[in-house]
Amino acid sequence: MASADYVIVGAGSAGCVLANRLTEDPAVRVVLVEAGGRDRHPNIKIPAAFANQFHTKFDWDFATEPEPHCHDRSLFIPRGKSLGGSSSMNAMLYVRGRPLDYDLWEREGAAGWSWDDVRPYFLKAEHNERGASEHHAVGGPLNVADERSPRPLTRRFLEAAERVGIPRVADYNGPEQDGASLVQVTQRNGRRWSAADAYLRPALSRPNLEVRTGAHVARVELDGDRAVGVVLRDRRGREELLRADREVLLSAGAIGSPQLLMLSGIGPADHLQGLDIEVAVDSPGVGANLQDHPYVVCVWESTAPESLYGADKPRPTLEWLLRRSGPLTSTIAEAFAFVRSRPGLPAADLQYHFAPAYFVDNGAEEYDGHAFTMGPTLISPKSRGEIRLASSDPTAKPRIRTNTLAEPEDLAALVTGVELAREIAATEPIASVRGREIYPGADVRDDADVEEFVRRRVDLLYHPSGTCRMGGEDAVLDPELRVRGLEGLRVIDASVFPVIPGGNTNAPTIMVAERAADLLKGRVPAPAASAGA
Ligand SMILES: Cc1cc2nc3c(=O)[nH]c(=O)nc-3n(C[C@H](O)[C@H](O)[C@H](O)COP(=O)(O)OP(=O)(O)OC[C@H]3O[C@@H](n4cnc5c(N)ncnc54)[C@H](O)[C@@H]3O)c2cc1C
Structure with a gap:
């Protein structure tokens, strides 16, 4: 197809959902365009191998500019570049966030996105192997499972957490999030279950869906105030126009979508003019409002051989190949x-990721022995960053600044997070297998030391969001995700979140795309606030 009704840019978490849902109607023609290639590599399929994709051809391999509040360190931002996008690279942790996260979206101007509005779409997406209940559904495309083979160290963590006063919860996606629990994961039969597995593959045989891989979109083609297609550019610089008779849907992710808008002349006018890009719509919010979840690692040696150390040896590999069980089914954070x-907070602001493993420097730093890691993660950060173009070259990486730890409140919460991690590690039954404290380390003692440690070691948990936010007067998108000031163009991915939810962001992105598909089909009544788009 050189033209289609809808052209979707990006086969990631959101793009795969849209490709499936829109082609349910055989009369609707869709082209899905993906810059990356296929998703067959073992590092995609084997859960514990996800970090092996970093800095490879499966990764856009972004990084921030020197961060002023983190000792001018550049923070790593991996993004998936294959069918499934970041859902083919992520750690598979299934977390929805809290009802109050979505009620806040609505208060921020995203009419129609309150918890009551979005809950049915979480359920529509879900097939939970625990079965249907008040809070969960079966029959949806996204397989949600319990971890198959959690390490014994993980049970020790849960018991120690309970002894320091953190209650056990059976279901953190249920009525009560506060507490400690084993994770649920987007896997099926011990293998990653990405958005491509869940949504794209079942739709591939439909004649009204075309998927183009290895196709880099350079910009959106505009005719006056209407988006009419996208321009693809190959390695030699040759361009091809792909026409969209109804709409262009940008699902290129929280870095890619604002970048593409700016390359198309939609963004802050002064910034675009500075790069000699003709301004089509002056939209100061494009690329602004960047949020992510910062975390620090606290790491101890383990005197018990109960970790993921050695998971890549022949025996566990054989176990995974033959039985789809064992340590390779682990998502590292268990x-x-x-x-x-x-006290006084309306909800948890810290989410500990417990890994029965040494996970330092995004998994890049090696350690020869058993260890465990607690990653206190700030899930309601106040700091905001931005994305700007480095040049008008569509293949150039954008300039990213997150301003991580700019707000003192954010730093204070992470300092408390480190102190509580130490308390848990000093409590039985994990205390008796705790060896040397590797991070923060024995020389990090008082609050000032811990603050310094946090600034030196903080990283981002791979959840960039909010860079084309919906709702609110100066928002880029109206609540139906249409780009303000233009016709025929929507953004549908993690960049639309007005505020990052309190948990990992894959399930919320899939929810957004499920609801967006219904908006496109006219199945959701238009909320009053969206009228003046
Ligand atoms: C390492 C890692 C671990 C994570 N762990 C978890 C986790 O455990 N649980 C969780 O809930 N969330 C996790 N996340 C976050 C979650 O996966 C993302 O929030 C979610 O996948 C975002 O979906 P998206 O559709 O917005 O973007 P993506 O899934 O990133 O999709 C964007 C797609 O657009 C393509 N694209 C971009 N630019 C162009 C262009 N110019 N032309 C053509 N195609 C383009 C990309 O290649 C990509 O396929 C993790 C993410 C990463 C990277």
């Missing part, structure tokens, strides 16, 4: 604890 860093 348990959570959601806690409040101080």
Whole structure:
């Protein structure tokens, strides 16, 4: 097809959902365009191998500019570049966030996105192997499972957490998030279950869907105030126009979508003029409002051989190949604890990721022995960053600044997070197998030391969001995700979140795309606030 009704840019978490749902109607023609290639590599399929994709051809391999509040360190931002996008690279942790996250979206101007509005779309997406209940559904495309083979160290963490006063919760996606629990994961039969597995593959045989891989979109083609297609550019610089008779849907992710808007002349006018890009719509919010979840690693040696150390050896590999069980089914983070860093907060602001493994420097730093890692993660950060173009070249990486730890509140919460991690590690039954504290380390003692440690070691948990936010007067998108000031163009991915939810962002992105598909089909009544788009 050189033209289609809808052209979707990006076969990631959101793009795969849209490709499936829109082609349910055989009369609707869709082309899905993906810059990356296929998703067959073992590092995609084997859960514990996800970090092996970093800095490879499956990764856009972004990084921030020197961060002023983190000692001018550049923070790593991996993004999936294959069918499935970041859902083919992520750690598979299935977390929805809290009802109050979505009620906040609505208060921020995203009419129609309150918890009551979005809950049915989480359920529509879900097939939970625990079965249907008040809070969960079966029959949806996204397979959600319990971890198959959690390490014994993980049970020790859960028991120690309970002894320091963090209650056990059976279902952090249920009525109560606060507490500690084993994770649920987007896997099926011990293998990653990406958005491509869940949504794209079942639709591939439909004649009204075309998928183009290895196709880099350079910009959106505009005719006056209407988007009429996208321009693809190959390695030699040759361009091809792909026409969209109804709409162009940008699902290129929270870095890619604002970048593409700006390359198409939609963004802050002064910034675009500075790069000699003709301004089509002056939209100062494009690329602004960047949010992510910062975390620090606290790591101890383990005197018990109960970790993921050696998971890549022949025996566990054979176990995974033959039985789809064993340590290679691990998502590295095997348990959570959601806690409040101080009294008076309406919900948990810290999410501990517990890994029965040495996970330092995004998995890049090697360690020869058993260890465990607690990653207190700030899930309601106040700091905001931005994305700007580095040049008008569509293949150039954009300039990213997150301003991580700019807000003192964010730093204070993470300092409390480190202190509580130490308390848990000093409590039985994990205390008796705790060896040397590797991070923060024995020389990090008082609050000032811990603050310094956090600034030196903080990283981002791979959840960039909010860079084309919906709702609100100066928002880029109206609540139906249409780009304000233009016709025929929507953004549908993690960039639309007005505020990052309190948990990992894959399930919320899939929910957004499920609801967006219904908006496109006219199945959702238009909320009053969207009328003046
Ligand atoms: C390492 C890692 C671990 C994570 N762990 C978890 C987790 O455990 N649980 C969780 O809930 N979330 C996790 N996340 C976050 C979650 O996966 C993302 O929030 C979610 O996948 C975002 O979906 P998206 O549709 O917005 O973008 P993506 O899934 O990133 O999709 C964007 C797609 O657009 C394509 N694209 C971009 N630019 C162009 C262009 N110019 N032309 C053509 N195609 C283009 C990309 O290649 C990509 O396929 C993790 C993410 C990463 C990277």
